[in-house]
Every structure is written in structure tokens, then in C-alpha cells.
Amino acid sequence: MPAFGTADIHNVLLAGSRSSGKTTLAEALLFHAGEISRQGKVDSGTAASDFEKEEQAHHYSVYSTLLHATHQGKRINILDLPGAPDFVGQAIACLPAAETMVLVMDPEVGIDSMSRVLVNLAHDLDLPVAIVVSHIGEGVARLGPFLNGLKEAFGRGCLPINLPADNGAAVIDCLLNGEGDSDLGPVPGFHTELLDQIVEIDDALMERYLEGEEPNYEALHEPFERAMDQAHVIPVCFTDALSGAGVDALLDIIVRHFPSPPEGNARPFFVGEGEDETPFVYSDDASKTLLARVFHVTADPYLGKLCFLRVYQGTVKAGDQLFVGEGKKPIRLGHLFQMQGKQRESVTEIVAGDMGAIAKLEDLHLSDVLHDDHALDHVHHKALPYPTPLHALAVVPKTRGDEDKIAEVLARIREEDPTFRARFDAETHELVLHGLGEMHLNLVIERIKNQGVDVETKLPKIAYHETIMGRAEGHYRHKKQSGGAGQFGEVKLRVEPLERGGGFEFVEKIVGGVIPKGYMPAIEKGIRDIMRQGVVAGYPIEDVRVTVFDGKTHAVDSKEIAFRTAGKFAFKDAFLKASPHILEPVVNVEVTTPGNAVGAITGDLSSRRGKVFATDVMSSGAAVVKAAVPLADMMDYEPALKSMTKGRGSYTMTLSHYDAVPEEIAEGLVAQFDAQRA
Numbered sequence: 001m002p003a004f005g006t007a008d009i010h011n012v013l014l015a016g017s018r019s020s021g022k023t024t025l026a027e028a029l030l031f032h033a034g035e036i037s038r039q040g041k042v043d044s045g046t047a048a049s050d051f052e053k054e055e056q057a058h059h060y061s062v063y064s065t066l067l068h069a070t071h072q073g074k075r076i077n078i079l080d081l082p083g084a085p086d087f088v089g090q091a092i093a094c095l096p097a098a099e100t101m102v103l104v105m106d107p108e109v110g111i112d113s114m115s116r117v118l119v120n121l122a123h124d125l126d127l128p129v130a131i132v133v134s135h136i137g138e139g140v141a142r143l144g145p146f147l148n149g150l151k152e153a154f155g156r157g158c159l160p161i162n163l164p165a166d167n168g169a170a171v172i173d174c175l176l177n178g179e180g181d182s183d184l185g186p187v188p189g190f191h192t193e194l195l196d197q198i199v200e201i202d203d204a205l206m207e208r209y210l211e212g213e214e215p216n217y218e219a220l221h222e223p224f225e226r227a228m229d230q231a232h233v234i235p236v237c238f239t240d241a242l243s244g245a246g247v248d249a250l251l252d253i254i255v256r257h258f259p260s261p262p263e264g265n266a267r268p269f270f271v272g273e274g275e276d277e278t279p280f281v282y283s284d285d286a287s288k289t290l291l292a293r294v295f296h297v298t299a300d301p302y303l304g305k306l307c308f309l310r311v312y313q314g315t316v317k318a319g320d321q322l323f324v325g326e327g328k329k330p331i332r333l334g335h336l337f338q339m340q341g342k343q344r345e346s347v348t349e350i351v352a353g354d355m356g357a358i359a360k361l362e363d364l365h366l367s368d369v370l371h372d373d374h375a376l377d378h379v380h381h382k383a384l385p386y387p388t389p390l391h392a393l394a395v396v397p398k399t400r401g402d403e404d405k406i407a408e409v410l411a412r413i414r415e416e417d418p419t420f421r422a423r424f425d426a427e428t429h430e431l432v433l434h435g436l437g438e439m440h441l442n443l444v445i446e447r448i449k450n451q452g453v454d455v456e457t458k459l460p461k462i463a464y465h466e467t468i469m470g471r472a473e474g475h476y477r478h479k480k481q482s483g484g485a486g487q488f489g490e491v492k493l494r495v496e497p498l499e500r501g502g503g504f505e506f507v508e509k510i511v512g513g514v515i516p517k518g519y520m521p522a523i524e525k526g527i528r529d530i531m532r533q534g535v536v537a538g539y540p541i542e543d544v545r546v547t548v549f550d551g552k553t554h555a556v557d558s559k560e561i562a563f564r565t566a567g568k569f570a571f572k573d574a575f576l577k578a579s580p581h582i583l584e585p586v587v588n589v590e591v592t593t594p595g596n597a598v599g600a601i602t603g604d605l606s607s608r609r610g611k612v613f614a615t616d617v618m619s620s621g622a623a624v625v626k627a628a629v630p631l632a633d634m635m636d637y638e639p640a641l642k643s644m645t646k647g648r649g650s651y652t653m654t655l656s657h658y659d660a661v662p663e664e665i666a667e668g669l670v671a672q673f674d675a676q677r678a
């Protein structure tokens with residue numbers, strides 16, 4: 001096994017919307033680098049990257065996959081990310097693992113919402129972006145307008161570093177080469193445009209360039225790198241992963257032009273908390289103390305839990321004793337692996353800049369930081385902007401006793417996916433799953449069923465909340481004194497609304513010790529119990545301050561359980577008097593569409609209780625419509641958008657805020673809840 005030094009490694013993310021060609025490109029890169037002997041296909045379930053049961057069944061990627069290739073003596077680590085918005089959580093978790101985001105785009109689809117989201121994420125994290133235009137064999141006429149569209153969407157730094165040629169059967173370099181012809185026109189024009197942009201970053205180079213010197217690779221390498229790091233240049237290149245056009249060229253581009261770890265922007269690590277938080281500067285040096293982060297977690301059928309690591313500083317060695325975050329107790333590593341999809345190979349170490357996996361560490365989780373020096377105890381990566389899961393689905397096992405199996409599957413999914421949540425509702429005996437969309441939740445159900453457990457699912461629900469708009473007092477006396485040991489607890493409390501997002505505040509204002517301090521945690525527990533269950537419609541309660549100000553104790557019969565019950569019902573009493581409301585999530589919707597469908601789209605959004613606040617039509621003819629719409633009215637949006645745009649529209653949703661639902665909807669939700677309880 002050749003060993004690679006930190007400067008010989010290139011880490012790239014293959015990102016992009018669904019079906020843009022990431023997995024097929026990954027496969028082609030491995031094949032052209034001689035890593036695999038035949039090129040598999042996504043559609044026949046044979047791609048190295050789509051190896052999980054669910055992926056082969058659906059012919060698309062659900063999980064992030066780590067692959068690697070060797071080209072010109074350099075190591076390329078490739079992270080093939082899922083493209084569907086429902087699986088974006090896994091993609092986001094991987095972003096800090098690489099130096100370059102390679103955004104794969106199918107020109108037939110155009111500049112879609114997901115690609116915009118990804119470019120924004122990369123900019124937020126200071127991650128250089130390169131664009132690979134796929135499917136060039138399927139027609140070159142559309143590539144010119146597509147390129148103009150890229151500039152309009154992502155800035156004038158979007159410039160080709162190679163060009164399609166021979167009607168999409170080949171590519172021709174336009175960074176180091178200034179001659180010849182391409183499918184988009186003569187090469188010299190593109191060459192000059194790119195050099196003009198690069199030299200802006202380097203005064204000395206600019207001077208020589210203006211004097212007529214043609215810069216070579218050595219002269220251009222460093223300025224090009226810096227231009228990428230500063231997003232001054234977003235290089236665009238062309239491929240057809242099925243015919244192989246542009247694939248060798250892309251391998252060359254990755255190892256010759258894309259940043260290695262020492263060349264790329266440092267990943268945003270910080271040390272300390274709150275106001276004391278300061279950037280943590282590491283050095284891409286394999287001999288220093290260790291800094292590594294878990295970017296992906298998966299379950300291997302043989303090894304169990306596998307944690308994928310990116311090492312930033314130092315070297316991880318098999319058998320090492322390491323610390324996890326602030327943990328004082330070291331953990332001992334077992335085997336280390338380098339991964340090729342599902343294939344793994346034992347390695348003795350992973351150096352700064354490289355990635356790999358470790359098995360069987362139950363105490364290690366997604367996003368954890370590993371180190372070997374307590375000076376790094378509080379080092380963490382900048383918080384990643386995971387979307388909030390807004391879709392809910394209730395499931396009940398068909399066979400009693402399967403709860404444990406289900407819990408096991410869900411715990412595993414929660415380990416892997418930061419955008420998935422599960423909550424057991426003790427009152428309804430339902431398991432409520434929260435995810436980013438129907439596809440996301442259906443996949444969870446599929447994974448449960450793959451474990452041989454059959455479940456019944458209820459209709460998808462919206463993640464509503466309950467809250468109050470007014471202040472009120474509540475009172476409850478819990479007294480049970482018939483036979484055996486008695487129970488006594490009495491609580492008086494006040495509830496008042498907090499700002500949206502304020503969560504829950506518990507305040508104790510007891511005078512004269514009428515309730516001993518020791519019972520306060522029990523009262524708070526009782527209140528938290530009912531806040532999880534909801535009072536009026538069965539949804540969790542948010543944004544409430546509770547002040548316990550009075551009550552009574554009994555010298556013999558008072559006990560924790562009595563105060564827990566009293567707290568619960570005193571809260572319910574107050575809540576019902578404090579103008580209870582049901583809140584619904586309102587999402588920011590961004591629709592990318594051909595311009596001629598804008599009228600239909602804005603009209604349709606308004607009919608979904610939406611407020612359209614911007615419509616930008618670009619010269620390429622594409623348009624972006626921005627609106628805020630209650631999530632409840634977006635549940636069937638995908639097919640509607642498809643039919644309005646003849647399949648050419650795309651959209652993304654992110655949580656905007658929570659807003660009170662209109663009266664008639666609230667009444668419906670309450671009636672539904674009452675019927676369920678009856």
C-alpha cells in the first residue's frame with residue numbers, strides 16, 4: 001500500500017441534486033483511475049457507491065459513501081453525497097471532511113434549488129466550489145446558455161477550465177492551453193477570460209501577464225488555488241460519465257489544481273464556549289497532536305457501528321488511546337480501515353488530511369472531535385446548519401413485543417442522521433417519527449421492515465406545537481389517602497408566554513417553605529411530562545414560563561410522585577385558562593422554474609395560504625420565486641410543481657417560523673385529538 005503524505009491528498013465532495021450524475025461520475029473516476037476493473041451502473045444496482053439494500057432497490061443514493069482512487073501518485077478521497085433534499089442531513093455532516101465541493105449538474109435540469117442551497121452552504125463554510133457539468137454526450141447546444149446561467153446564479157467567477165469538444169465526445173483544456181476549437185467556440189477567448197480572472201488575485205503575476213508573458217502551470221498553480229479558496233474562481237469542467245468523456249481530465253484537474261489540505265481553507269474549528277469562543281487554528285501536520293472529526297456513521301453488517309473520521313492534524317494509529325471531546329476517560333481504538341464503498345482494508349494509521357473508518361466504538365458519535373491532548377478538550381467545529389425536521393409520522397408495531405427491535409433500528413438511524421428524531425408517546429403508545437419529508441420517513445419505515453418487523457403507519461402529520469397567548473394561574477391538589485400509604489401534594493403555579501423559540505423556563509418562587517425545595521424537580525418533571533404530550537391537541541408545548549409560587553405539603557404523605565402529578569395537572573389547569581393556541585410551521589419556499597410558469601406558481605402558492613415576497617426572472621429565462629407558506633399546505637407540492645412546470649421546476653423548503661393556525665384548522669385538530677382519546 002503506497003503511503004500518502006498530507007500534501008499528496010485531495011478530498012472532494014460530490015454534491016448536487018438528485019440524479020445529476022454524482023454516483024455515476026464517482027464510478028467513472030474509480031474506473032479511469034484503475035481502481036475497479038469494470039464500471040458499474042446505478043440503474044442495475046452495481047455502482048460501488050450505492051451498495052446499501054435501500055439504494056439498490058431505489059437506484060439512488062441515500063447515504064454518503066467514501067471512495068478513493070490513486071492518480072499520478074496522489075490520493076483522491078471522494079465522498080459521494082445523497083442529492084435528495086430529504087437526505088441532506090447526511091450530506092451536510094460530511095461537508096467539513098473535504099477541501100473542495102464538486103457540484104455535479106445535469107444541464108438538462110438547469111440551475112435548480114438544491115444546487116443553490118449547496119453553493120450557499122459551501123460559501124458559509126468557506127469551502128471552495130467547482131462545478132462539473134455532466135451528461136455532455138447528450139447534446140452540446142444547451143451548454144452555452146447553461147454556462148451563462150451559472151454565471152448569473154453563482155457569479156462571474158464561474159469559468160470553464162476545460163470545454164466540451166467533438167460534439168461532447170471529448171474535452172479540451174482552456175487553463176494551460178489557449179489554442180484550438182471547442183463545442184462552445186474557439187478556445188482562446190475562454191482561455192483569456194479565465195486568465196484575466198486568475199491574475200486579479202496576484203499583482204506580480206498580473207504585471208508579467210500584462211507584459212505578454214504566458215503563465216505556465218508552476219506560475220499559475222498557487223494563484224489558481226488561492227482564487228478557488230476565495231471563491232474568486234469557481235472552475236467549471238465538463239464530463240460524460242457514461243461515455244468517459246472528460247473523466248481522465250477531471251482526475252488530472254483534481255490532483256493538479258484542486259486544493260490539498262495544506263492549500264485549502266482551514267475548516268472552521270473553535271475552542272471555548274459562548275463569548276470566550278475563539279477560532280482554533282490547526283496545522284496540516286501529521287506529526288502534531290491529533291485533531292479528527294467524525295463525519296459519518298453507518299452500520300456495517302459484519303463490524304457493527306462504523307465511524308468515519310477525517311484527520312486534520314496529527315496521525316490516528318490503530319490501538320491508540322484517544323479522548324472524545326471533553327471526555328476525561330480515553331477510548332481505545334481497534335482496527336482502522338480505508339474504505340472503498342462497502343469494501344474495507346485494514347490500515348495502521350490515518351495521517352492529517354486523510355480519512356478512514358473505525359469500528360466498534362459505541363461511545364463515538366457523529367460530529368465528535370477526537371484528540372490526544374487535554375489542551376484540545378473544548379475544540380469543536382462550527383455548528384452545521386441542519387434543517388429542522390418538520391414532517392411527522394406515527395407508527396405502531398403490528399406485533400406486540402417488537403418495540404425493542406424498532407427502538408434498536410431507530411437508535412441506529414439517529415446515530416447516522418442528524419435530521420431524524422423519534423419520540424415515544426406514552427399516552428397513545430405511538431412512536432412519532434420526525435423527518436425532513438415523506439421520502440425520508442418512508443425510508444425509516446423501510447429500514448424497520450427490513451429488520452423483519454411489520455408496522456402500521458398513521459397519516460403523516462405536521463409537527464405542530466401548542467402554546468399560550470395569555471397569563472393564567474393554575475392549581476391542583478393530589479390527595480390519595482384510602483388504604484396503605486397516602487399521597488399528598490398541592491401546587492399553585494402561573495404560566496405566561498415566552499417569545500417564539502423561548503422553549504421552557506421553570507421558576508421557583510415559594511415563600512416560607514410551603515413546598516420543600518426537594519420536591520421542585522418532581523414538579524418540574526410533571527410539567528415536562530405534560531408539555532411533551534400537549535394539552536389541547538396532542539402536540540408538544542413550547543414557549544412557556546412556569547412559576548411555582550404556592551402549595552402545601554403533608555408531613556407523612558407527601559412524596560415525589562404526588563408532586564409530579566400535582567405539577568402536571570396544575571399546569572394543565574393554567575394552560576387551558578391562558579388562551580391556548582396551536583402553532584404551525586411556516587416554511588420559506590424557494591422555487592426555481594422556467595420563467596413562463598411564474599404566474600401559475602405564484603397563483604398556486606397564494607392558494608396555499610402562501611405569501612410570495614420575491615420573483616426574480618433572470619436573463620437566461622429561469623426564475624426564482626420566494627414565498628412563505630404554511631407547511632401543512634405544501635404536503636402535495638412536488639406533483640403540483642411538476643405539472644405546472646412540465647417537470648422542470650424544483651424547490652426547497654426551510655423552516656421560517658411558527659405561526660398560530662387559523663381557527664377552523666385548530667378546531668379540526670382538537671376534534672381529531674378528542675376522537676383519538678375517546
Ligand SMILES: Nc1nc2c(ncn2[C@@H]2O[C@H](COP(=O)(O)OP(=O)(O)O)[C@@H](O)[C@H]2O)c(=O)[nH]1
Pocket residue numbers: 016017018019020021022023024025042043059060061083104134135136137138239240241242243
Ligand atoms: N448519458 C449520461 N448519463 C448519465 C451521466 N451521469 C449519470 N447518468 C445517468 O443519470 C442517472 C442518475 O445518475 P446517478 O449517478 O445515480 O445520479 P446521482 O443521483 O447524482 O448520484 C443514471 O441513470 C445514470 O446512468 C452522464 O454523464 N451521461
Ligand SMILES: [Mg+2]
Pocket residue numbers: 022023024060061080081082083
Ligand atoms: Mg447518487
